[in-house]
Amino acid sequence: MAVWALGINHTTAPLDLRGRFAFALDQIAPTLHSLRQTLAGSGPHPQVETALLSTCNRTEIYCAAEQPALEHTLDWLAHSGGVRPELLRTHIYAYEDALAARHAFRVASGLDSMVLGEAQILGQLKDAVRAAESAGALGSTLNQLFQRSFAVAKEVRSSTEIGAHSISMAAAAVRLAGQLFEDLAKIRVLFVGAGEMITLAATHFAAKNPRAIAIANRTLERGEQLATRFGGEALRLADLPERLHEFDAIVSCTASSLPIIGLGAVERALKKRRHRPMFMVDLAVPRDIEPEVKQLGDVYLYTVDDLASVVQTGQAQRQAAVAQAEAIIDAGVQSFQRWLEQRNPTRGVVPLIQQLNTQADEWRAVELARAKKRLAKGEDLDAVLEGLARGLTQKMLHGALAELHAGDAATRAQTAQTVARLFLRSQSKSSL
Numbered sequence: 001m002a003v004w005a006l007g008i009n010h011t012t013a014p015l016d017l018r019g020r021f022a023f024a025l026d027q028i029a030p031t032l033h034s035l036r037q038t039l040a041g042s043g044p045h046p047q048v049e050t051a052l053l054s055t056c057n058r059t060e061i062y063c064a065a066e067q068p069a070l071e072h073t074l075d076w077l078a079h080s081g082g083v084r085p086e087l088l089r090t091h092i093y094a095y096e097d098a099l100a101a102r103h104a105f106r107v108a109s110g111l112d113s114m115v116l117g118e119a120q121i122l123g124q125l126k127d128a129v130r131a132a133e134s135a136g137a138l139g140s141t142l143n144q145l146f147q148r149s150f151a152v153a154k155e156v157r158s159s160t161e162i163g164a165h166s167i168s169m170a171a172a173a174v175r176l177a178g179q180l181f182e183d184l185a186k187i188r189v190l191f192v193g194a195g196e197m198i199t200l201a202a203t204h205f206a207a208k209n210p211r212a213i214a215i216a217n218r219t220l221e222r223g224e225q226l227a228t229r230f231g232g233e234a235l236r237l238a239d240l241p242e243r244l245h246e247f248d249a250i251v252s253c254t255a256s257s258l259p260i261i262g263l264g265a266v267e268r269a270l271k272k273r274r275h276r277p278m279f280m281v282d283l284a285v286p287r288d289i290e291p292e293v294k295q296l297g298d299v300y301l302y303t304v305d306d307l308a309s310v311v312q313t314g315q316a317q318r319q320a321a322v323a324q325a326e327a328i329i330d331a332g333v334q335s336f337q338r339w340l341e342q343r344n345p346t347r348g349v350v351p352l353i354q355q356l357n358t359q360a361d362e363w364r365a366v367e368l369a370r371a372k373k374r375l376a377k378g379e380d381l382d383a384v385l386e387g388l389a390r391g392l393t394q395k396m397l398h399g400a401l402a403e404l405h406a407g408d409a410a411t412r413a414q415t416a417q418t419v420a421r422l423f424l425r426s427q428s429k430s431s432l
Contacts, residue, residue: 001141001343002068005103006077006094007053007060010114013091015305019286020081021059024255025127028052029135031080035061036137038076039069049139051132051146053107055124056197056253056285056304057114062104064141070094101336104145105329108153110162111322114304115169115311117162120196122153144339152332159328160321170201172310173281173302174208177249180279180300184208187279191215192240192252192260194222197283201251206230214247216240218254241265245272253283261289263296270298281307367391397423 008018023031032050039048048065061073074092078085095103103112108125110117129146132138138146156162167175174184181187189210191198194217206213213232216239217223223234235243237260244250244265254260261280266289270278280301282289287303294301371388375381400419404412 001064001066001340002097003062003064003100003141003145003340004068004070004073004094004096005060005062005100006070006073006092007058008088008091008093009058009060009112010305010308012093015285015287015303016291017083017091018057018059020083021054021077022056022255022257022285023052023054023059025131028054028128028131032132032135032137034080035063035073035076039063039065039072047139049142050137051128051142053125053128055121056283058107060107062100062142062145064139064145068096070096097340098333098337101145101148102329102333104149105152105332108146108149109156109325109329110153111156111325111329114308115167117164117321118168119157119163120168120200122150123196126150141340141343145336148332148336152329155328156325160324162321162325164321167311168200168204169283169304169307169311170197170204172307173201173251173283174204175310176281176300176302176307177205177279178208180277181248184210186211187248188212188246189214189249189251190235190244190247191226192237192250192288193217193254193284194219194226195253195255197253198251199226201253201281201283202226202230202232205249205251210249214243216243241268245269247278248276249279249281250289251281251283252288254288256284256288257286259287259290261293263290263292266293266296266299270296273298363392363395367395 008021010018032052035050035052036048039050048063048069051062053060053062061077063069063073074088074094075085077092078088081088093103106112108122110119110121113121125146129138129143132142177187178184184205185208187210189202189205189212191202191205191214194215198215202213202215213227213230214235215223215227215230215232216235216237217226218237220234220236226232227234240261244261245268250261252261266278266280275298278299280289280293280299282301282303285304289301293299367388370391371384374384374387400415400423403415404419406412407415
């Protein structure tokens with residue numbers, strides 16, 4: 001089996017391009033179905049395995065099939081995002097086999113994240129695997145790859161200090177807000193969305209005891225659940241334009257494909273606030289807040305990419321643990337590669353096994369044909385069976401006996417040990 005992976009992330013592609021390739025969890029199944037159909041129609045990939053990882057910082061495709069199909073996969077991804085393959089190729093990274101495994105292990109371990117050593121990516125990868133499995137797109141090869149990536153990530157997390165001093169995106173947002181507002185306990189904070197990232201951000205802001213917390217969400221019930229957790233108020237998304245001016249800080253992260261906070265709404269909010277500053281963080285990919293908002297004089301808007309320099313704080317202290325983590329990953333890659341080679345019909349001992357089976361089939365056919373001819377001539381059945389057994393035995397032993405008589409004494413002694421191990425092994429009665 002061939003394994004390949006390709007994708008874009010925060011280091012290879014700008015935010016707006018990444019936004020074209022953002023997939024919500026409920027989009028994974030139909031997306032994988034489309035990919036598998038495309039690959040099956042492009043060549044010898046009828047049993048292709050696929051998985052899709054999509055976060056605010058990366059979109060990655062993992063595949064396994066008899067033959068690699070990187071170019072076809074890239075073309076499909078470019079088409080799904082509405083961009084030319086030539087443009088996407090300048091931003092994409094692609095790996096095969098051992099390199100694909102290494103990349104998956106580094107992603108799971110947090111070594112490829114904007115926040116070095118962050119743990120959230122492991123949960124996102126597990127969600128992606130579950131989605132692929134539910135879609136019927138995950139076979140034994142990719143399942144083995146991901147299960148090993150989880151095990152490697154667990155060992156990295158428990159054996160190194162890679163996560164020490166890690167600053168999350170949510171913590172970075174609080175730190176930036178603290179630079180703008182003298183006392184976070186006096187501000188009103190609005191969170192747009194109710195997913196994992198917003199929950200994390202709300203947890204960090206709630207620790208500063210802000211004056212008020214509100215949650216605006218497409219599903220009011222979900223928003224109310226989160227608002228209750230933090231002692232806040234739940235809003236409908238439709239109420240945002242009229243309520244936006246009430247909040248000093250807005251943190252947004254939804255799965256919307258289009259911005260939900262526009263330039264006009266922010267301009268009207270600033271007028272009602274008499275141009276008191278507004279702190280805004282857009283953690284969504286694609287964007288939740290129109291990028292033109294950043295040009296307004298009294299708005300401090302940060303995207304996930306803007307937070308990069310903040311989250312790198314403390315990275316120097318973690319670099320010592322990176323070497324340890326890479327060593328663990330190296331061992332995991334080697335183990336996966338050995339497993340892959342044992343299953344791969346183009347590598348390892350499998351070709352020899354196939355040749356042995358073919359040779360045995362030929363011997364059996366020759367001796368069986370000879371036995372049938374003798375029976376047709378009316379020869380005794382016991383004599384024919386004895387000849388059949390003797391013929392097969394002689395063919396099987398001929399090569400070994402010839403080698404035992406060839407070469408010098410040392411070579412013959414080594415051959416004798418091999419022949420004894422292969423032909424004189426004890427067999428249980430059940431195998432006879």
